[in-house]
Amino acid sequence: MSKEWPLWEVFVRAKNGLSHRHVGSVHAADAKMAIEAARDTYTRRMEGISLWVVPSASITASDPGEAEALFAPAADKVYRHPTFYTIPEHIKNI
Amino acid sequence: MAEENVLFHHALRLGDDALILGQRLSKWCGHAPMLEIDLALANIALDLLGQGTLFLGLAGEIEGRGRDADALAFHRDVLDFRNCLLVEQPNGDFAQTMARQFLFSNWHELLMREIAAAPDARLSAIGQKAVKEITYHARFASEWVVRLGDGTEESRTRMIAGLEWMWRFVDELFDAKDGAPSLRAEWDARIARPLREAGLELPKPRRGILGGRVGHHSEHLGHLLCEMQFLPRTYPGAVW
Numbered sequence: 001m002s003k004e005w006p007l008w009e010v011f012v013r014a015k016n017g018l019s020h021r022h023v024g025s026v027h028a029a030d031a032k033m034a035i036e037a038a039r040d041t042y043t044r045r046m047e048g049i050s051l052w053v054v055p056s057a058s059i060t061a062s063d064p065g066e067a068e069a070l071f072a073p074a075a076d077k078v079y080r081h082p083t084f085y086t087i088p089e090h091i092k093n094i
Numbered sequence: 095m096a097e098e099n100v101l102f103h104h105a106l107r108l109g110d111d112a113l114i115l116g117q118r119l120s121k122w123c124g125h126a127p128m129l130e131i132d133l134a135l136a137n138i139a140l141d142l143l144g145q146g147t148l149f150l151g152l153a154g155e156i157e158g159r160g161r162d163a164d165a166l167a168f169h170r171d172v173l174d175f176r177n178c179l180l181v182e183q184p185n186g187d188f189a190q191t192m193a194r195q196f197l198f199s200n201w202h203e204l205l206m207r208e209i210a211a212a213p214d215a216r217l218s219a220i221g222q223k224a225v226k227e228i229t230y231h232a233r234f235a236s237e238w239v240v241r242l243g244d245g246t247e248e249s250r251t252r253m254i255a256g257l258e259w260m261w262r263f264v265d266e267l268f269d270a271k272d273g274a275p276s277l278r279a280e281w282d283a284r285i286a287r288p289l290r291e292a293g294l295e296l297p298k299p300r301r302g303i304l305g306g307r308v309g310h311h312s313e314h315l316g317h318l319l320c321e322m323q324f325l326p327r328t329y330p331g332a333v334w
Binding site: 005026027028029032033036037040041044 | 128129130131133134137234237241
């Protein structure tokens with residue numbers, strides 16, 4: 001057994017209707033313990049009503065080295081923002 | 095008057111159990127095997143200190159002699175404490191701490207469910223709040239009994255030793271005079287499940303040690319109180 005327990009990513013749902021948001025991580029030997037550790041670490045001040053834990057090892061992350069190729073091309077595509085378009089005067093609601 | 099007196103002692107016992115175990119667990123703060131467990135133990139300790147404050151506050155109110163929760167916690171001597179012997183037992187290693195928590199919280203939860211339905215509205219209000227907290231304590235400790243009992247040879251040996259240490263102090267919880275004898279059967283069934291899952295056997299029956307409820311404490315409680323009461327006794331009236 002390795003000395004360190006595996007890492008789990010923690011997601012908290014603040015209230016009904018909102019999505020779970022990533023808040024941090026905990027060490028735990030199994031999923032049950034991870035939920036408890038997450039409860040004790042991240043919901044002590046009434047931050048949430050639901051928890052998810054996911055083994056950090058199951059997360060595939062984008063490569064920071066590829067950030068240019070992945071994200072830079074979006075920089076000059078302002079027309080993808082709704083604010084790029086002027087709304088005609090006579091349109092009341094959109 | 096007699097009834098008030100009974101209620102006072104009842105609230106005092108409940109308050110002392112929670113206060114002393116809360117103080118015991120606080121000792122782990124900064125020393126637990128991992129940050130996550132450190133927080134978990136500190137959370138449980140804080141739950142218990144909160145319950146202790148409420149019960150002792152109520153005891154002071156019933157007594158009507160102007161003693162509040164702080165006065166009862168910090169200005170009584172060891173002979174006047176009414177907690178059960180189990181909660182004052184030393185932390186030992188993590189397994190011993192979990193053994194104590196496992197035996198106590200499973201009893202505490204059953205007891206608090208009864209208190210929550212008590213005719214006295216003040217007692218029942220505290221009981222209802224406490225039940226939710228203790229349900230988690232019992233779950234946390236029960237899972238650790240399984241994890242350690244069914245873990246490595248080392249963890250198993252330590253868990254068995256922890257249970258052996260604490261087992262002498264179980265009978266007091268169900269003592270006919272100041273305990274809750276009616277809860278024994280349900281408690282036995284509750285603790286049997288995790289023990290079975292962990293592949294652990296019940297410690298061998300041995301003569302239970304009583305006395306906490308009448309102020310006959312082990313040597314451990316005096317040391318605990320020494321630390322806990324030092325500041326308010328040295329600097330009376332000190333505030334943050």
